[in-house]
Amino acid sequence: xxxxxxxxxxxGDFTAVDGLDLTIQTGEFFGLLGPNGAxxxxxxxxxxxxxxxxxxxxxxxxxKLDRKAxxxxxxxxxxxxxxxxxQDMTMDEVMExxxxxxxxxxxxIREKSAQLLEFAGLDQFRHRVVRHLSGGMKRKLMICRALxxxxxxxxxxxxxxxxxxxxxxxxxxxxxxxxxxxxxILLTTHYIDEAQSLCERVALIDHGKLxxxxxxxxxxxxxxxxxVDETAGDTLQSRYFHEREEAIRYLTAAENASLRxxxxxxxxxxxxxxxxxxx
Amino acid sequence: xxxxxxxxxxxxEFRRDxxxxxxxxxxxxxxxxxxxxxxxxxxxxxxxxxxxxxPGIVSLSTMTGSFxxxxxxxxxxxxxxxxxxxxxxxxxxxxxxxxxxxxxxxLRGMYSGGMILLLTLPIRTxxxxxxxxxxxxxxxxxxxxxLALVLSFLAKSYTDAPRYTAYIITPMSFLCxxxxxxxxxxxxxxxxxxxxxxxxxxxMIRSISAGLGFNSRGIVILLxxxxxxxxxxxxxxxxxxxx
Numbered sequence: 001x002x003x004x005x006x007x008x009x010x011x012g013d014f015t016a017v018d019g020l021d022l023t024i025q026t027g028e029f030f031g032l033l034g035p036n037g038a039x040x041x042x043x044x045x046x047x048x049x050x051x052x053x054x055x056x057x058x059x060x061x062x063x064k065l066d067r068k069a070x071x072x073x074x075x076x077x078x079x080x081x082x083x084x085x086x087q088d089m090t091m092d093e094v095m096e097x098x099x100x101x102x103x104x105x106x107x108x109i110r111e112k113s114a115q116l117l118e119f120a121g122l123d124q125f126r127h128r129v130v131r132h133l134s135g136g137m138k139r140k141l142m143i144c145r146a147l148x149x150x151x152x153x154x155x156x157x158x159x160x161x162x163x164x165x166x167x168x169x170x171x172x173x174x175x176x177x178x179x180x181x182x183x184x185i186l187l188t189t190h191y192i193d194e195a196q197s198l199c200e201r202v203a204l205i206d207h208g209k210l211x212x213x214x215x216x217x218x219x220x221x222x223x224x225x226x227x228v229d230e231t232a233g234d235t236l237q238s239r240y241f242h243e244r245e246e247a248i249r250y251l252t253a254a255e256n257a258s259l260r261x262x263x264x265x266x267x268x269x270x271x272x273x274x275x276x277x278x279x
Numbered sequence: 280x281x282x283x284x285x286x287x288x289x290x291x292e293f294r295r296d297x298x299x300x301x302x303x304x305x306x307x308x309x310x311x312x313x314x315x316x317x318x319x320x321x322x323x324x325x326x327x328x329x330x331x332x333x334p335g336i337v338s339l340s341t342m343t344g345s346f347x348x349x350x351x352x353x354x355x356x357x358x359x360x361x362x363x364x365x366x367x368x369x370x371x372x373x374x375x376x377x378x379x380x381x382x383x384x385x386l387r388g389m390y391s392g393g394m395i396l397l398l399t400l401p402i403r404t405x406x407x408x409x410x411x412x413x414x415x416x417x418x419x420x421x422x423x424x425x426l427a428l429v430l431s432f433l434a435k436s437y438t439d440a441p442r443y444t445a446y447i448i449t450p451m452s453f454l455c456x457x458x459x460x461x462x463x464x465x466x467x468x469x470x471x472x473x474x475x476x477x478x479x480x481x482x483m484i485r486s487i488s489a490g491l492g493f494n495s496r497g498i499v500i501l502l503x504x505x506x507x508x509x510x511x512x513x514x515x516x517x518x519x520x521x522x
Binding site: 011045048049050051052054067068070071073074076077078080082083084085086087088089093096097098100101102103145 | 280281284287291295368372520521
């Protein structure tokens with residue numbers, strides 16, 4: 001279980017994360033959503049202890065997580081937004097370094113590394129230096145590296161950023177598989193459809209503050225499960241309805257309108273987007 | 280042991296860049312030896328100037344070798360590649376990471392110093408280098424590797440590493456008992472420069488090479504520097520808010 005208690009990160013006068021309280025249950029697939037600069041990456045960086053909180057704390061299975069907490073860190077693996085690895089290492093070396101940092105025996109490192117690189121379709125590139133890999137390959141390598149140590153908790157910061165549609169779907173399937181194995185997953189993403197498809201619960205954050213936490217279905221129901229999109233000139237406006245009949249009644253009276261199911265993106269736009277527009 | 284993981288990483292880098300590292304380690308010191316030792320042939324205290332210069336160049340190479348091995352690598356890892364994140368989140372205790380960097384950096388410094396000794400062998404100077412010289416070279420390397428760690432934690436950009444070399448390492452190379460004795464400096468400045476780690480190292484290695492033994496006060500001074508820089512780097516890696 002991951003607990004964030006009053007987690008705060010300040011840079012001078014700027015507050016990147018503002019008193020975040022969250023509990024992520026063991027085995028849960030949890031999404032952290034927010035616009036650019038909402039504090040998602042800062043939160044992940046505090047979970048990976050690269051950044052230390054200004055106030056508040058993080059607990060992993062009830063124990064405080066800090067830079068000395070080796071036993072708690074052993075449970076974590078992080079896939080950062082940036083390709084955080086030695087650019088002059090080959091894929092094999094990246095995997096070996098990870099294994100060594102986690103005290104894995106050499107034989108196990110070799111076997112696990114071969115197995116994961118093959119699984120990711122990277123085995124024929126294992127002697128290639130990271131610098132010479134494509135973005136997608138680097139991303140896959142980071143996943144292999146994170147899985148090398150069989151983590152209990154996987155932290156993913158924008159794992160599909162820059163990926164094509166096919167690679168994104170492959171990644172989704174992989175994450176579902178991992179979740180099926182009981183791994184707790186905390187995912188930050190810009191792609192709201194990704195969160196809706198994968199996450200059991202999501203938290204919306206804005207300006208470092210928690211807006212709401214719930215399941216995607218509850219959030220959608222809260223707004224209204226049916227959306228009518230109305231085009232007026234260059235602008236598209238959506239209206240939300242709890243009952244289908246109500247939506248159809250509105251639709252028949254409106255011009256240039258269409259009916260569809262409400263998505264998590266609508267919730268995001270309504271809750272966060274409106275606030276940004278008002279500012 | 281996390282130390283072994285770091286040493287493995289350093290060994291991998293050394294093996295891969297062996298020729299580049301070797302060339303970089305010998306080229307500047309070799310130029311100093313050729314220009315000041317062989318080109319401008321002179322004497323110092325009745326001895327060939329080369330006998331004064333070689334121990335200084337060995338000390339200097341140990342310093343630059345260990346400093347650059349850590350400063351450049353760590354700055355790039357921390358600020359450009361973000362590869363330090365991999366270490367931070369791993370269960371490897373961070374003091375072991377520091378220790379691995381220091382030992383690895385010092386061994387690189389010793390390699391640079393050793394290369395100079397090897398290159399000057401044919402000159403037959405009669406200078407003595409023994410186990411104590413090796414120990415002092417290693418200690419000197421650890422001092423500058425920890426200094427490099429401290430500075431790389433302070434760096435705001437990965438281009439800061441060459442700046443630190445220009446501000447700290449280059450002045451020390453020329454002033455700290457390498458090319459001329461600190462005794463020739465004016466009062467006040469002399470005491471300050473003589474207390475710097477490279478001055479102490481050069482003094483001890485030079486004294487051993489002349490068969491005179493060495494003053495153990497130099498070892499104490501190097502250990503004090505090592506303790507201070509180690510403490511600062513450990514505090515940084517555990518307590519610095521934004522790494």
